[in-house]
Amino acid sequence: MMTSVPQTRRVTIADVAREAQTSTASVSYALNGRSGVSPATRERVLEVAARLGWSPASAARTLAGAGADTIGLVLAKDPRDLSVEPFYMQFIAGVEATLTSRSMGLLLEVAPDADAEAEAIRRWHMSRRVDGVLLTDLIPDDPRISVVSEGAIPAVVVGDPSVAAGLTTVWTNDAEAMQQAVEHLAALGHRRITRVAAPRRYAYTAIRDDAFEHAARAAGLEHDIVRTDLSPDSGAAAARTVLSSPRPPTGLLFDNDVMAVVALTTAHELGLSVPSDVSIIAWDDSLLCRLVTPGLTALGHDVVALGAHAARRLLDVIDGADPSTHQDATPTLQVRASTGRAPVEA
Amino acid sequence: MMTSVPQTRRVTIADVAREAQTSTASVSYALNGRSGVSPATRERVLEVAARLGWSPASAARTLAGAGADTIGLVLAKDPRDLSVEPFYMQFIAGVEATLTSRSMGLLLEVAPDADAEAEAIRRWHMSRRVDGVLLTDLIPDDPRISVVSEGAIPAVVVGDPSVAAGLTTVWTNDAEAMQQAVEHLAALGHRRITRVAAPRRYAYTAIRDDAFEHAARAAGLEHDIVRTDLSPDSGAAAARTVLSSPRPPTGLLFDNDVMAVVALTTAHELGLSVPSDVSIIAWDDSLLCRLVTPGLTALGHDVVALGAHAARRLLDVIDGADPSTHQDATPTLQVRASTGRAPVEA
DNA sequence: TTGTAGGCGTTATCAA
């Protein structure tokens, strides 16, 4: 027997109106929970709508003036880097948590660079596909900032307010986090520490650099900063160079988890043991930090919560809130086996 | 001087038509590169549109019958698990690569379970927000399958065709990959191996189970399967139990990378060295596998390419292609330091 | 409280 597909034409509010013996206006009001409809009519409409399986055509809604009920997130990263850092997926999960509760959608795009990203944002806004956008990984003089400002596009920047004048920002207190890490090493008796840092082009780099130097100076520690590109290789190279210098540091602070993990291997290869010869701290606590042996002491924060927070603020901005800056929780130090008392000087 | 914001009303094709001294119909044709417009008019329209900064309102397009130019992806996973597995981010990056080239968007949602995911898909489809959906991590009798089938929603399943009858699928040949891994161990002289497996509820589990047993039997190896929930803890527990049994295996195959990594530590704690006492193989090659010491031999495949492939197939389905199954590249064994010759029997 | 009608921006139909 040939069961023909019941070629279901879309159910519209006109259908509901006819069936419920009323007008489309009343149906619209009833369905949107507004006043201006008698309880009896409202109930009848709701019942009919449910029975007919009506569901709103978002395009029609948007066209009629409502928002797109969607926010956009463009990630300007190489796919390989994206997948390496658990940050993004966690952040997205957090964003979703906020969005789902308000039944909004998330439009995603992976762009090769900040310029392409700015272009995508412009397109999205012009075509009214999104009500606002979330911006991450800002760089100095970021093209996205100008697109968003000029287009008056609702946006929230995830990062330090200093790099996004006039926009709403949500940020973690990297300076305070860095101070914690340095003080942890100082308290363990370390006198010479090195920061293995991200490239200068990231806006947060300068903030962490300054905080590192400030905290080290305050604790009276010898300190140094070496620059990397955050890759495993550059982390290994930096660790090797630093640890084989004439007066190697006894404490190392890495700007991400991946470099800290490879440094474990590098130290081992140099015949140094962690933490008795050298202590290691990672930024960005992750599964990686927990799984390796010895476990890595790391600065961790709840990225899922950060994403949820940022999304919440974006919805506020979309609703017309004025630009403002919001501080998310400060990363806290998860102390594990990779940090210990400084070795006694030879 | 007060530069007032130029309260820009949207530029519509009506504006373009007026300025170009023609009708909206001609403008529409010209803008969409269709025939039916004289070259002169077309050029004039294009010029005016560019000058006025026109850009299409996607809602209007969708409402007028075009597609939504968007596909949907719902991830039914706990946020923590999502971020742990690099798979999803890589997959998304691949999907994007395909989508961007056809200027389509990706709508994302993170749902708590398969039922919520099915519901999200239904909503998306009813409201015409997406033209089709990508399905991953199928479970037996998956609710998403029925939603998609009943709603005649264009969809592509990423997984084995056996669990998604009638739908287009893109899959990797897990059976052949498993065979490679088992043969690798057999060639190294191992005679007793254990598979540390995913829960039975995942559709791929049975496929890998069967392939494992088949390959082990063919190579004349003693073999066993222990079940886990893929978490680090359950991996560690499984490794500990198996390795402290009276006649422990000399080769272990894990169903993901995370468990294999913790098994490294477990083996170490039991006084066993890898690979001289026990060889370890991981499914899902990842940064994790490369970074740990010793490096983990692992089955790896190009997930970014898989995502791109799946998205391509979905676009075909949206364009009306019949259901079909497509095999993506088979995972290949990345041999590293965690596998070696079997120890000589005591 | 209810219903009518116009508008949102495009696409598609159909005369001219």
Added chain:
DNA sequence: TTGATAACGCCTACAA
């Protein structure tokens, strides 16, 4: 090749 004009589905004055 053109240009009115009618959908598309919803919202919202405005009038009854």
